Amino acid sequence: MPDKTIPQSGHVVPAVFTRDMLDWLPWLEPVAAGSMSERQLASLVDAARVKSDYFRLLARDPDVLEARTRTDKDIFYNPDAGLPRAERELAAASVSRLNGCIYCASVHARFAATYSKRTADVDKLLAEGTGADLGERWNAIVAAAVALTETPISFGPQHVDALREVGLDDDAIVDVINAASFFNWANRLMLSLGEPTPSVA
Amino acid sequence: MDVIDTLAGIAPGAHLDSIRRSRRPVAREHAQKSYDSLFTPADFGDFGPLERFAVAVFVAGLHGQDAIRTFYAEQLRSSAATDATRAALDAEIAAARTKGPYGAFPKGPLSREDTTGPVHRVADTRREALGPRLAAALEHVHMLVFHPRDADARSLQSLLDAGWTTTEIVTLSQLVAFLSFQIRVAAGLKVLAAKS
Numbered sequence: 170m171p172d173k174t175i176p177q178s179g180h181v182v183p184a185v186f187t188r189d190m191l192d193w194l195p196w197l198e199p200v201a202a203g204s205m206s207e208r209q210l211a212s213l214v215d216a217a218r219v220k221s222d223y224f225r226l227l228a229r230d231p232d233v234l235e236a237r238t239r240t241d242k243d244i245f246y247n248p249d250a251g252l253p254r255a256e257r258e259l260a261a262a263s264v265s266r267l268n269g270c271i272y273c274a275s276v277h278a279r280f281a282a283t284y285s286k287r288t289a290d291v292d293k294l295l296a297e298g299t300g301a302d303l304g305e306r307w308n309a310i311v312a313a314a315v316a317l318t319e320t321p322i323s324f325g326p327q328h329v330d331a332l333r334e335v336g337l338d339d340d341a342i343v344d345v346i347n348a349a350s351f352f353n354w355a356n357r358l359m360l361s362l363g364e365p366t367p368s369v370a
Numbered sequence: 371m372d373v374i375d376t377l378a379g380i381a382p383g384a385h386l387d388s389i390r391r392s393r394r395p396v397a398r399e400h401a402q403k404s405y406d407s408l409f410t411p412a413d414f415g416d417f418g419p420l421e422r423f424a425v426a427v428f429v430a431g432l433h434g435q436d437a438i439r440t441f442y443a444e445q446l447r448s449s450a451a452t453d454a455t456r457a458a459l460d461a462e463i464a465a466a467r468t469k470g471p472y473g474a475f476p477k478g479p480l481s482r483e484d485t486t487g488p489v490h491r492v493a494d495t496r497r498e499a500l501g502p503r504l505a506a507a508l509e510h511v512h513m514l515v516f517h518p519r520d521a522d523a524r525s526l527q528s529l530l531d532a533g534w535t536t537t538e539i540v541t542l543s544q545l546v547a548f549l550s551f552q553i554r555v556a557a558g559l560k561v562l563a564a565k566s
Binding site: 230235269325330355 | 389
């Protein structure tokens with residue numbers, strides 16, 4: 170029998186960007202938690218992700234999932250040099266705000282607020298969008314993330330100049346490029362394979 | 371040199387080569403493993419190299435990244451794609467290029483930010499050369515590239531109806547999403563390298 174999509178109905182659809190916890194409902198059938206092969210379980214990298222429909226859906230192609238996850242973790246969590254964690258998360262939240270991924274934006278706005286302690290500025294980004302005035306340094310990072318997210322890509326030498334003027338060295342600029350580019354990967358999966366709903370937890 | 375180095379023009383020993391290797395070695399290694407898993411997997415299943423490279427040519431073409439498009443077009447040529455298929459793909463790229471991201475938000479306060487743009491439909495005259503699976507894929511891929519927030523379950527049902535399985539749709543989605551990353555990293559590093 171041909172595969173079918175999963176109709177999702179009756180749930181609340183978040184209609185604004187938020188730092189609140191959201192859940193995610195898949196439109197395609199994830200691998201059942203009890204039917205995961207050893208390879209699929211290993212591809213989750215974090216064993217706790219077996220609870221997530223999103224990761225069990227992506228585990229249908231375990232090699233790609235594992236490589237995606239290890240790329241993600243190094244870009245965002247590797248503490249060696251480069252951009253402070255808060256600003257890597259700012260880039261991720263900005264990309265998600267522009268592409269319109271309410272789920273991704275909620276997660277990374279929470280991280281950006283936690284690590285920067287600049288909750289009001291993070292909320293301003295969510296409320297006003299990527300044109301919000303967040304101060305010189307954050308404005309330069311958001312503008313670079315936006316330019317990298319547009320298609321065709323509009324990132325140019327003027328963005329590098331602006332990032333350098335606010336104090337970023339090349340290690341940090343590489344992090345901006347990696348973080349913004351990675352969320353163009355993540356947003357497209359989250360947006361196209363399912364949809365968010367407020368967390369019941 | 372890995373594929374990102376090749377696409378960004380980063381030579382061994384260059385300033386950005388050393389940043390990639392010394393600062394984010396795991397990201398560098400696994401970006402390449404992502405590429406390998408998508409384009410040279412141990413088992414292609416029924417989602418073969420021709421379809422994978424055709425989608426990659428389409429994605430690079432929609433981004434207006436000519437050198438990256440050529441990189442994938444050469445591999446498409448090696449995947450036994452016919453001249454008719456490659457010509458149809460090139461014509462689709464020319465017809466499908468636009469500017470993103472656009473799309474609609476869930477109804478409510480964000481609706482004032484809704485922006486409209488084209489929903490791509492493959493030309494009837496090119497469907498035969500592309501085949502039903504690839505034609506359905508290109509329509510979905512255009513949405514993923516330019517207006518991903520317009521995605522809904524119906525887009526996925528169209529793929530299922532055209533013969534894609536659930537697992538193949540996951541791989542197709544990863545392929546397009548990964549390319550959206552790879553193309554941006556390469557373009558960004560190229561700009562930075564020119565300023566170093």
